[in-house]
Amino acid sequence: MTQAEFLDIVMPFKDKVFRLAKRLLVSQEEAEDATQEILIKLWNNKQKIQEYNNVEAFSMTMTKNFCLDRLKSKHAQNLKIVHSNYQDKNVSLQKQVELNDSVDWVSKIMEELPEQQKIILQLRDIEQYEFSEISKMLDINETAIRVSLSRARKTLREKLTKTHSYGVR
Template sequence: MENMDSRLVKLILKGDQRAFAELVELYKDKIFHLTYRMLGNRHEAEDMVQETFLRVYRNLDKYDPNQKFSTWIYRIATNLCIDRLRRRKPTYSLDAEINDQEGSDGYGMLPSDERTPEGETLLLETQTQIREAIDSLPAKYKSIMVLRYLQDMSLQEVSDVLNLPVTTIKTRVHRGREFLRKKLEHKL
């Protein structure tokens, strides 16, 4: 993957527009999943994907080929999401997202042998509570928790994306988990 990334970057820097389209195709879904999980809103996530690729295009000449391209693009997307979260008003509702089943993709999937109406209701309520708990995390913890647990990145990868020491990442993962545990033990 990384060899393909560096080949595409070189072609893009030479003015090859098809190479940029290929790069977008390679990363658009991954970046969307990241931004959606951080923001919890489909439209905002789509905006952040577009903004991420716009930043990549504008700043590709500043990309250091000695680092992984995926780390660089994830850093751009994560920073844009953190900025968006900081600008948000403190209270907002996710009811519209949850009512149409959008985004109920694994935050709180409970194992069940059979689906009953009561079980489905309980599952939806649990997912809602977990989503609200994640969304209530301060941005510095939320970005780390999303990258670590929802994007399945290692501590070192999260460290590279956020440009923070691994020790800081470990501390914030611990504090983020504690925050979630305390928040959820009152609700679940």
């Protein structure tokens, strides 16, 4: 397989890999490194790529596992991933909740969700995968996915309502 052919396969979903990595690792740099590493892994195993019936789903599973491993090792080292992608919004929120601020809040609230719900919400509401695809990627049955998703969406809405009505959480 040539480099061009490989890129043709990988290009359509590389952003999705990156976004999932960023959802889990939070930091932009960490997510970029993770994405590169996953793509290089795919490239090194390019002979096997034809054997996978769904390269995209396979890559998403790989991303999930890779990022969770990363998080675990970071956790073991007692290091917190540094992220400086957003400013502290507390000051502006105290004045007036603007739409942009609330949008950033969504990302903050999503960070607090359990990993499983984070992944499912990311795959469904942002990447718009079918339940059957998510089920394959995560190796969980569809009912469990729906339950997780429902919980995540409700938590999101409840927390947003709080920020919305009080201005400050």
